[in-house]
Each structure stands twice: as structure tokens, then as C-alpha cells.
Amino acid sequence: MSIHAKETSIVTDLALAPEGHLKIEWVAAHMPVLNRIREQFEQEQPFKGLKVAISLHLEAKTAYLAKVVQAGGAEVTITGSNPLSTQDDVCAALVEDGITVFAKYNPEPKEYKELLIKTLETKPDLIIDDGGDLISILHAERQDLMTQVRGGAEETTTGILRLKAMEKDGELKFPMVAVNDAFCKYLFDNRYGTGQSVWDGINRTTNLVAAGKTVVVVGYGWCGKGVAMRAKGLGANVVVTEIDGIRAVEAYMDGYTVLPMIEAAKVGDIFVTVTGNRDVIRGEHYEVMKNGAILSNAGHFDIEVNKPELDALTAEKRVVRRNIEEYKLKDGRSIYLLAEGRLVNLAAGDGHPAEIMDMTFALQAMSLKYVNDNYKALGGTVVNVPYALDEQVARFKLESLGIGIDKLTEEQKTYLESWTEH
Numbered sequence: 001m002s003i004h005a006k007e008t009s010i011v012t013d014l015a016l017a018p019e020g021h022l023k024i025e026w027v028a029a030h031m032p033v034l035n036r037i038r039e040q041f042e043q044e045q046p047f048k049g050l051k052v053a054i055s056l057h058l059e060a061k062t063a064y065l066a067k068v069v070q071a072g073g074a075e076v077t078i079t080g081s082n083p084l085s086t087q088d089d090v091c092a093a094l095v096e097d098g099i100t101v102f103a104k105y106n107p108e109p110k111e112y113k114e115l116l117i118k119t120l121e122t123k124p125d126l127i128i129d130d131g132g133d134l135i136s137i138l139h140a141e142r143q144d145l146m147t148q149v150r151g152g153a154e155e156t157t158t159g160i161l162r163l164k165a166m167e168k169d170g171e172l173k174f175p176m177v178a179v180n181d182a183f184c185k186y187l188f189d190n191r192y193g194t195g196q197s198v199w200d201g202i203n204r205t206t207n208l209v210a211a212g213k214t215v216v217v218v219g220y221g222w223c224g225k226g227v228a229m230r231a232k233g234l235g236a237n238v239v240v241t242e243i244d245g246i247r248a249v250e251a252y253m254d255g256y257t258v259l260p261m262i263e264a265a266k267v268g269d270i271f272v273t274v275t276g277n278r279d280v281i282r283g284e285h286y287e288v289m290k291n292g293a294i295l296s297n298a299g300h301f302d303i304e305v306n307k308p309e310l311d312a313l314t315a316e317k318r319v320v321r322r323n324i325e326e327y328k329l330k331d332g333r334s335i336y337l338l339a340e341g342r343l344v345n346l347a348a349g350d351g352h353p354a355e356i357m358d359m360t361f362a363l364q365a366m367s368l369k370y371v372n373d374n375y376k377a378l379g380g381t382v383v384n385v386p387y388a389l390d391e392q393v394a395r396f397k398l399e400s401l402g403i404g405i406d407k408l409t410e411e412q413k414t415y416l417e418s419w420t421e422h
Contacts, residue, residue, distance in 0.1 A: 020093030032400035041072030048073030053124035081130035084347035127152030132159035175378035193352030195226025201349030211235030216268035219275035273304035283309035
């Protein structure tokens with residue numbers, strides 16, 4: 001165990017490390033793309049002498065990403081990106097592996113922010129962020145801690161929206177790679193990862209059947225597509241709500257019922273919000289919901305389901321199962337909220353499958369190297385993942401599966417590049 005990591009880390013209990021190591025070993029055995037990148041990093045040492053700060057959902061797959069970055073020569077400090085998704089045994093294992101950890105399960109809001117700030121106080125050279133919390137604190141409150149920052153990579157839609165707003169206002173001080181916008185992120189992580197992990201969380205938490213129920217998916221982006229697809233596969237009747245006309249037509253042609261939220265609220269048994277916006281389920285919707293309706297959120301922040309307005313209608317509140325709160329309304333109906341309205345797939349589950357996060361975290365690791373190699377030229381911009389890097393991750397994935405694909409002949413290349421060939 002690193003003496004520095006042990007002395008400086010803030011975790012719940014170092015004695016939990018053995019279980020955490022087992023979790024990390026399990027996911028590492030199912031992340032062949034990241035293993036290949038780790039071999040490259042061990043040889044090339046792209047982060048030698050640099051400090052890397054990471055804020056992600058701190059469970060086993062994230063832990064393995066941190067170890068891969070560490071294998072590239074970095075001094076790594078990590079914190080959580082959601083109070084309820086941090087796993088204390090994984091934190092303890094990382095400390096034993098020489099990574100400084102400022103994270104614990106379910107800290108108070110004030111302590112949660114203090115842990116984020118402690119991570120930034122290491123004065124990192126590079127940052128991996130989730131939801132933009134580290135970057136937001138740096139720019140809004142602690143610019144004294146960004147003196148060495150070269151750039152970083154952002155995981156989520158929510159974070160990228162915040163970064164683009166900063167870029168538009170001329171406030172972003174260094175380049176950030178929009179990992180969420182890469183093909184190998186949203187096509188697989190957002191769709192297949194969210195689709196499966198949301199239902200893992202709902203099913204293990206409620207122990208109820210989805211078949212025959214009406215599931216309302218709020219938002220039909222890539223995450224919403226995945227949630228709806230898996231709900232349909234479980235036998236549910238799926239209703240989609242949207243604000244975007246194109247996505248609404250897409251949901252309709254995918255075979256789902258499309259309704260305004262006020263109408264969907266009347267028929268839904270289970271609700272899943274996946275918008276990245278606030279108050280998409282609110283007071284007017286609670287007023288018309290069925291007795292026994294179940295609310296869950298798969299967006300980054302716990303503001304998609306408006307809890308204050310639900311509280312205002314409530315006569316009594318109690319925990320009826322782990323991660324399930326019953327809101328007994330003044331008119332006698334009960335509405336159930338999962339995982340306090342936080343990310344149901346992580347707060348009430350283990351997050352995306354390891355094979356899915358293998359590709360996403362491969363993108364994170366390679367994007368971090370890319371921004372480190374090019375930060376002087378990139379400046380204070382939100383940068384797309386280069387297509388060549390994106391496709392390389394896909395090719396590594398195919399190789400790990402033993403799948404081969406075709407390549408163009410020279411004649412085909414010439415044809416595609418010419419406007420005179422027929």
C-alpha cells in the first residue's frame with residue numbers, strides 16, 4: 001500500500017479492501033479493450049510525472065480505469081460523481097493499490113462537495129469528469145487550483161451541456177474532450193448499457209414484474225431508446241414522452257405510444273426519466289398518477305423528478321424497502337420513488353455491464369492521452385473524439401470478440417474518392 005495514499009485518502013473503512021479487489025479483478029477479466037490499452041500505457045508511459053484527477057461513479061469498472069491511467073505513469077486521485085453510487089470496498093482497494101481516494105457512500109451534501117474540492121487540491125494536470133462538477137468548481141470557485149490543468153475528458157451529456165455553455169461564454173480555460181458524443185459511447189454505453197442497467201436496478205430493487213405494466217420513458221435520446229427497448233423486451237407496454245418532434249416520430253415508428261407527459265402520467269405504472277433536464281415529472285403530474293406508481297431517474301442529477309413538489313403533496317413518507325421511499329399523499333394514494341431520484345442504475349445497482357464500459361473507458365483513457373498530446377493547440381474548447389480514435393476502440397473490441405471485417409480494395413478507394421468514376 002502506498003503510504004501517501006493511505007495517509008491522505010478519505011474513505012469509510014480500509015478493512016473492506018479484499019472484497020473491493022475481488023470486484024475489480026472480476027471486471028478487469030471482462031474488459032479486454034482496456035487491458036490492451038493498459039499494455040500500451042505500461043510501455044509508453046504517456047502520463048509519467050503527471051497528476052490525474054478523476055470524478056466518476058466510483059465502482060469497480062471506474063476503479064479499473066483509474067488503475068489503467070496509473071499504469072501509464074500518472075499519480076491518480078479519484079472521487080465519486082454521485083453520493084449513492086460510491087462503493088466503499090472498491091475505494092479501500094484502490095487505496096491499497098496506491099491511488100488516493102476522496103470518496104465514501106452517501107456523504108452529506110456539504111461533505112460530498114468537500115471531497116470534490118480535496119480532489120482538485122492535488123492540482124491535477126489532467127481531469128476525467130462526469131457531469132462537469134470538477135470543471136464547474138474549478139472555474140466558478142477555485143481558479144487557484146487550475147494552474148497546471150492541461151485539459152481533460154467529460155463522460156456525460158449533462159457535463160457536455162455545461163462545458164459548451166462555458167465555451168460559448170468564453171469561460172472555458174482548457175480543452176475538454178466530449179467523450180459522450182463519440183460513436184463508441186452513445187451507440188453502446190448510452191443505448192445498451194443504460195437499457196440493461198436501468199432495468200437491473202429497477203428489478204432488483206422492486207422485485208416486481210415489468211411484463212404487462214405500462215412503462216413511461218421520459219426522453220428518447222440514446223439512453224431513452226435503450227430503456228424503452230429493454231422495457232419492451234420485458235413485456236411492458238411502452239409510452240414515450242418527448243419535446244423534440246424528430247425523436248417523437250422516431251419513437252412512434254419504433255412502435256411506442258407517444259403522449260404528452262400530463263397524459264402519460266395518468267396511465268404509467270413505472271416511470272424512467274432520461275432527459276438531462278430538471279422537473280420533467282412535477283406537481284401537475286403527481287396529481288393524476290395511479291395509486292402505486294413507481295418513479296425512477298436515469299439522468300445525471302436528482303432533479304428530473306421534482307422532489308419538493310412531491311413532498312408538498314405528501315402526508316407521510318417512509319422507506320418500505322432498501323432504495324424505495326413511499327410517499328403517502330394527502331388524498332390516500334401512494335407514489336414510490338427509487339434511490340431518492342438519483343441514478344437508479346448506479347444508486348440501486350452496479351451500473352453498466354463491464355463489457356460495455358470497456359469501450360467507454362477505453363475512449364476515456366485514449367482521449368486523456370489525446371488531450372495531453374495536443375492541449376496547446378486545442379485551447380479552451382470542447383473537442384470531439386477524433387474518428388480514428390473512436391474507430392480504433394471499435395476495432396479493438398472486434399478483435400477481442402474474434403470478429404473480422406472487410407477492407408476496401410485500392411479500386412474501391414479510388415472510386416469513392418473520385419467524382420468522375422462511374
